[in-house]
Amino acid sequence: MAQLFTPFTLRGITFKNRLVVSPMCQYSAEDGFTNDWHFVHLGSRAVGGASLIILEATAVSPEGRITPDDIGIWKEEHVPGLRRIADFLKEHACVPGIQLAHAGRKASHASPWKGGEVVPATEGGWETVAPSAVPFTEAEPAPQELSLAGVQQVVDDFRTAAQRTLDAGFEVIELHGAHGYLLHEFLSPLSNKRQDQYGGSFENRIRLLVEVVEATRTVWPEHLPLFVRISATDWTEGGWTAEESVALATILKDKGVDLIDCSTGGNVPAAQIPVGPSYQVPFAEQVKRETGLPTGAVGLITSPEQAEEIVASGQADLVLLARESLRNPYFPLRAAHKLGADVAWPDQYERAKPRKHH
Numbered sequence: 143m144a145q146l147f148t149p150f151t152l153r154g155i156t157f158k159n160r161l162v163v164s165p166m167c168q169y170s171a172e173d174g175f176t177n178d179w180h181f182v183h184l185g186s187r188a189v190g191g192a193s194l195i196i197l198e199a200t201a202v203s204p205e206g207r208i209t210p211d212d213i214g215i216w217k218e219e220h221v222p223g224l225r226r227i228a229d230f231l232k233e234h235a236c237v238p239g240i241q242l243a244h245a246g247r248k249a250s251h252a253s254p255w256k257g258g259e260v261v262p263a264t265e266g267g268w269e270t271v272a273p274s275a276v277p278f279t280e281a282e283p284a285p286q287e288l289s290l291a292g293v294q295q296v297v298d299d300f301r302t303a304a305q306r307t308l309d310a311g312f313e314v315i316e317l318h319g320a321h322g323y324l325l326h327e328f329l330s331p332l333s334n335k336r337q338d339q340y341g342g343s344f345e346n347r348i349r350l351l352v353e354v355v356e357a358t359r360t361v362w363p364e365h366l367p368l369f370v371r372i373s374a375t376d377w378t379e380g381g382w383t384a385e386e387s388v389a390l391a392t393i394l395k396d397k398g399v400d401l402i403d404c405s406t407g408g409n410v411p412a413a414q415i416p417v418g419p420s421y422q423v424p425f426a427e428q429v430k431r432e433t434g435l436p437t438g439a440v441g442l443i444t445s446p447e448q449a450e451e452i453v454a455s456g457q458a459d460l461v462l463l464a465r466e467s468l469r470n471p472y473f474p475l476r477a478a479h480k481l482g483a484d485v486a487w488p489d490q491y492e493r494a495k496p497r498k499h500h
């Protein structure tokens with residue numbers, strides 16, 4: 143029996159298999175609104191058999207967008223478009239999830255196919271905020287250091303976003319604490335040089351993320367799972383470490399977090415990263431083993447056998463696919479056939495389902 147196609151339950155939500163579409167920016171929104179692109183892109187992957195789709199980094203405030211083309215949830219008007227997507231996913235037995243995000247000092251950049259550079263204020267960009275006035279690269283303008291009131295505003299924005307996420311019918315929230323965005327910037331001593339209660343010691347650096355988790359849990363119901371994506375290491379001397387990730391996960395477990403999605407890197411441009419198949423899986427394994435918290439594995443996972451091995455060996459509970467899911471929206475349906483698991487195909491596609499004896 144393929145372990146990849148066994149159900150998995152967190153709180154009141156059951157995922158029909160272990161294959162998840164990893165959050166992926168589409169850089170296709172205007173003023174934060176989802177549109178037909180998002181609906182078709184996400185809907186296709188629900189039809190393709192994923193058990194959970196986590197919508198792309200969704201900005202909790204306009205200045206928290208990575209690019210002007212990101213989707214957002216900073217106003218009520220964003221809710222109906224998001225609800226349409228969530229409803230469609232649920233109709234296809236796919237759990238709708240959303241990644242709530244603030245890009246911090248990595249905000250106000252152009253989308254990749256528009257060059258990816260800093261967008262100046264004159265061209266619709268904005269001044270970025272961060273724990274400290276340390277730019278991501280020396281070529282970029284320094285972000286503004288958040289005041290204590292600014293930090294509180296961030297917490298409030300995540301809480302409000304979580305309430306809207308619930309109103310839109312989503313069933314999983316993933317807080318984006320990875321890839322050098324705002325919450326990760328607070329965690330890492332490479333980007334957090336603060337002298338107040340949000341900087342310095344481990345306890346101080348994790349404070350903002352812990353407060354965001356607590357605020358989210360005040361509005362996110364008991365029966366719905368809460369994930370946190372972290373970069374389990376900065377891959378850099380003096381940066382955030384795997385040991386700190388384990389210590390953080392232990393604390394988050396007590397605060398109502400149900401799963402740690404283990405990515406790495408993104409906070410400093412010069413990191414030396416040993417990229418290769420499954421290269422981040424050991425972090426998911428370590429966090430799971432040392433904390434007992436469920437984990438998600440992500441990064442260069444591209445074949446059904448590889449995904450099966452990760453789940454069957456107990457390294458992680460969920461497998462997140464990003465680029466492979468772009469190449470093949472029907473990956474879960476195809477993987478089931480390859481691994482000999484019988485899964486339901488959409489009624490409309492039933493006649494195309496491969497039979498053993500054909």
Ligand SMILES: Cc1cc2nc3c(=O)[nH]c(=O)nc-3n(C[C@H](O)[C@H](O)[C@H](O)COP(=O)(O)O)c2cc1C
Pocket residue numbers: 164165166167168198199241318320321371405440441442443462463464465466
């Ligand atoms: C087009 C694209 C957009 C992405 N956007 C996000 C995002 O919004 N949030 C996030 O946490 N990771 C994002 N990522 C990273 C992926 O979720 C994933 O962690 C990474 O691509 C490694 O997985 P893969 O090897 O399966 O692609 C993005 C990746 C791609 C390719």
